[in-house]
Amino acid sequence: MKRSTKLIARKVLNSFITLMLVVMLNFVLFRMMPGNPINTMVPNDPKIPQEYKEQLIEKYGLLDPLPEQFVKYLKGVLTLDFGDSFIYRNTPATDLIVNNLRWTLLLTGTSSVLMIVIGMMIGVISAWKRGSWFDTGSLAFSLFFYAMPTFWFAMMLIVLFAIELPWFPSGGALTIGADFSYTLDSIADMLKHLFLPMVSLTVGSIAAFSIIMRGSLIDVMTEEYITTARAKGLKESHVLRHHAVPNAMLPMVALIAIDMAFVVGGAFQTEVVFNYPGIGWATVEATYQLDFPVLQAAFFLIAVVVIFANLAADVLMVYLDPRVKLG
Amino acid sequence: MDHKDSSKDNMGRLAGVLRAMRLSEPTVEKVLLHRKKTGQIWHIFRSNWVGMLGLAILMVFVVMAVFAGLLMYIFSIIGGWEDAYGPFDEVAPVGAGIEPSSEHWLGTDIRGFDILARVVYGTRVSLEVGLVATVVSMGLGSAVGLLSGFWGGWKDEVLMRITDVFLVIPWLVLMIVLATVLPGGPSVTKVVLVIGVTGWSSTARIVRAQVLSIKERAFVERARAIGAGDYYIVRKHVFPNVFPLVFANSILTVALSILSESTLSFIKLGPDPTQVVTWGNMLQDAVDGYAIINELYLWIVVPGLCIVFVVLGFTFIGYALDEIFNPKLRKR
Numbered sequence: 001m002k003r004s005t006k007l008i009a010r011k012v013l014n015s016f017i018t019l020m021l022v023v024m025l026n027f028v029l030f031r032m033m034p035g036n037p038i039n040t041m042v043p044n045d046p047k048i049p050q051e052y053k054e055q056l057i058e059k060y061g062l063l064d065p066l067p068e069q070f071v072k073y074l075k076g077v078l079t080l081d082f083g084d085s086f087i088y089r090n091t092p093a094t095d096l097i098v099n100n101l102r103w104t105l106l107l108t109g110t111s112s113v114l115m116i117v118i119g120m121m122i123g124v125i126s127a128w129k130r131g132s133w134f135d136t137g138s139l140a141f142s143l144f145f146y147a148m149p150t151f152w153f154a155m156m157l158i159v160l161f162a163i164e165l166p167w168f169p170s171g172g173a174l175t176i177g178a179d180f181s182y183t184l185d186s187i188a189d190m191l192k193h194l195f196l197p198m199v200s201l202t203v204g205s206i207a208a209f210s211i212i213m214r215g216s217l218i219d220v221m222t223e224e225y226i227t228t229a230r231a232k233g234l235k236e237s238h239v240l241r242h243h244a245v246p247n248a249m250l251p252m253v254a255l256i257a258i259d260m261a262f263v264v265g266g267a268f269q270t271e272v273v274f275n276y277p278g279i280g281w282a283t284v285e286a287t288y289q290l291d292f293p294v295l296q297a298a299f300f301l302i303a304v305v306v307i308f309a310n311l312a313a314d315v316l317m318v319y320l321d322p323r324v325k326l327g
Numbered sequence: 328m329d330h331k332d333s334s335k336d337n338m339g340r341l342a343g344v345l346r347a348m349r350l351s352e353p354t355v356e357k358v359l360l361h362r363k364k365t366g367q368i369w370h371i372f373r374s375n376w377v378g379m380l381g382l383a384i385l386m387v388f389v390v391m392a393v394f395a396g397l398l399m400y401i402f403s404i405i406g407g408w409e410d411a412y413g414p415f416d417e418v419a420p421v422g423a424g425i426e427p428s429s430e431h432w433l434g435t436d437i438r439g440f441d442i443l444a445r446v447v448y449g450t451r452v453s454l455e456v457g458l459v460a461t462v463v464s465m466g467l468g469s470a471v472g473l474l475s476g477f478w479g480g481w482k483d484e485v486l487m488r489i490t491d492v493f494l495v496i497p498w499l500v501l502m503i504v505l506a507t508v509l510p511g512g513p514s515v516t517k518v519v520l521v522i523g524v525t526g527w528s529s530t531a532r533i534v535r536a537q538v539l540s541i542k543e544r545a546f547v548e549r550a551r552a553i554g555a556g557d558y559y560i561v562r563k564h565v566f567p568n569v570f571p572l573v574f575a576n577s578i579l580t581v582a583l584s585i586l587s588e589s590t591l592s593f594i595k596l597g598p599d600p601t602q603v604v605t606w607g608n609m610l611q612d613a614v615d616g617y618a619i620i621n622e623l624y625l626w627i628v629v630p631g632l633c634i635v636f637v638v639l640g641f642t643f644i645g646y647a648l649d650e651i652f653n654p655k656l657r658k659r
Contacts (some may be wrong), residue, residue, distance in 0.1 A: 014488065143639065287507045
C-alpha cells in the first residue's frame with residue numbers, strides 16, 4: 001500500500017475510535033454519574049406532571065439494566081435523537097441545537113478567517129523585521145489580549161462601544177422582533193450585531209497564530225534554499241513571498257485544527273455575554289435550566305464537528321508535508 | 328564578579344555544613360551538584376527580562392494573597408477607615424453600589440461589599456484554584472504519559488485514544504458538562520477537579536513523547552543490561568529527564584487554570600459568591616448585579632485586570648523557562 005494511503009487509513013481509524021469513545025463518554029456522563037440517572041434524564045421539577053415523568057422513564061428505559069439502556073442510547077445516537085428538551089416541550093434537543101448552529105457558524109467562521117489572516121500577517125512582518133519595535137510591540141499587544149478571559153473582553157467591548165459610545169447594539173443577533181431576510185436592511189442589521197462579538201472572539205486568538213507564524217518563518221529563513229534563493233539575486237520580498245512564507249505555513253494548518261477547540265470555547269463565552277443565539281448560548285442556558293437532553297446533544301454534535309475538522313487537517317497535512325510520520 | 332565569588336563562598340559553606348552533618352562524601356557531592364545546577368538555571372533566568380517581569384508581577388499577587396488581612400489593615404490606616412474590611416462584611420446599604428470614595432477606594436458592589444477587599448481576598452482562592460488544579464492535571468498527565476510511553480504496545484494505544492478524546496473535545500464544553508453532571512452544588516473542590524480532569528491531555532502527550540525518546544537512549548539500555556528494574560529506570564533516568572519539561576509546561580497550565588476558573592464561575596458553575604470570593608465569581612456577581620447598566624465599571628474592570636496580569640505573569644515565566652529548558656529557542 002502507498003505510504004500516504006496507509007497514513008490516512010490510520011488517521012481515519014483513530015478518529016473513528018475517538019468518536020466511539022465520545023459516544024461512550026456521553027452515555028457515562030449522563031447516565032452513570034453517582035446519583036440517580038432519573039435525575040439527569042427526567043426534569044426534576046415538581047410542576048411537571050408525574051405522568052409525563054413516567055413517560056420519559058419509560059421512553060429512555062431508565063429502570064432497565066445498563067446494557068439495555070446503552071443499546072437504546074446507541075439507537076438514539078444513530079438517529080441523532082437525544083430526546084426532547086425539558087424546557088421547550090415537544091422540541092427535540094437536536095433540532096434546538098441545529099437551529100442555533102447557523103449563528104455560531106457565522107460568528108466562528110468570520111472570526112476564524114480574520115484571526116488567521118491577521119495573525120499570519122503580523123507573524124510574517126514580525127519575523128521579517130525581527131527585533132524591531134513592530135516585533136516587540138505586536139508581541140506585547142497580542143499577549144495582553146491572549147491573557148484576557150474572552151468573556152471579560154466582551155464585557156469591556158459592550159461598556160466601551162455599546163454604552164459609553166453607543167455605536168453598536170449590546171446583544172442579540174438581530175434587532176428584537178426582526179426576522180432575517182435577504183434585504184439590505186436586514187443584512188446591515190445582522191452585520192451590526194455581529195461586529196462586537198466577532199471582534200471579541202478574534203482579537204484574543206491572534207497571538208496564537210502570530211507567534212507560531214513568526215517562529216516558523218524564522219526557522220525557515222535559516223534553511224539553505226533561502227540562502228540559495230538570495231544568492232541567485234532574487235529580491236528579498238520575492239524570497240519572502242515565494243520561498244519562505246509558503247513553507248512556513250505548514251505548522252499553521254495543524255494549528256488551525258488545534259485552535260478550533262479554543263475558538264469553540266471563546267464562541268461560547270462571547271455568545272453568552274452578547275446573548276448571541278448560537279450553540280454556546282443554548283448550551284449554557286441548558287446548564288442553567290438543567291436541560292440535559294440539550295446538553296447531551298450539544299456535547300455530541302460539537303465533538304463530532306471538531307473530530308472531523310481535526311481529521312481533515314490531518315489528511316491535508318499528509319499531502320502538504322511529506323515528512324509527516326506515522327503515529 | 329562579586330556575585331560569582333559569593334556563590335562560590337556559599338557553596339563552600341554548604342559543603343562544610345553537609346560534612347559536619349557526617350553525610351557520606353558522594354551524598355555531599357550530589358547535593359552540591361544539584362545546588363550548582365539550580366544556581367545555573369537561576370543565573371540564566373535572571374538575565375531574561377521577560378521572565379523577571381513575570382516573576383515580579385507574580386510576587387505582587389502572592390504578597391496580596393498571603394497578607395490580604397494585613398494589607399487591608401494598612402489600607403484602613405492610610406484611608407482612615409473605621410475598620411479593615413473583609414470580603415464578606417456588609418459595609419454599605421444592600422441594593423445599590425457606592426461610587427469610589429475615600430472610604431471605599433473602588434466603591435462597593437450591590438451586596439454592600441467593599442470591592443477592594445473582595446479583590447484583595449479574591450487573590451487567595453483564584454491562585455489556589457490555579458495551583459491545585461495544575462497539580463491535579465500535571466499529576467494525571469504525567470502518570471498517563473509515563474505509563475503510556477513506558478509500556479508501549481496495546482496499552483499505549485488505549486491510553487492515547489483516551490487522551491485524544493480529551494484533547495479534541497473543546498475544553499469549555501467538557502468543563503461545562505462535567506460541572507453540570509457531577510453531583511453536589513458548585514464548590515471550590517469541584518471546580519479544581521473539573522479543571523484538572525479537563526486539562527491533562529496535552530501534558531500526557533508531551534511526557535509520552537519525551538519518555539519514548541529517553542527509552543531508546545544508550546544509558547537506559549546500559550542500566551537495563553546491569554539488571555536495573557522498570558521502577559528504578561523510571562525513577563532514576565526517565566523522571567529526571569521528563570521533570571523539567573513538565574515543570575515548564577505546568578507554569579503555563581496555572582495561567583490556563585486561572586482563566587478556566589474565571590470562565591466557569593462566569594457561567595455560574597463556580598463557587599457561590601456569598602461563600603467564597605474569587606475574581607471569577609466577582610465578575611459573575613457583577614453581571615447578575617447589572618454592573619454595566621448601573622455603570623459600576625470598577626466592579627468589572629478591576630477583577631478582570633487582576634486575571635489578565637496574573638495570567639501574563641505566569642505566561643512570561645513559562646516563556647522564559649521554555650527558553651532555558653529548550654536551548655534551541657535561545658537567540659542565536
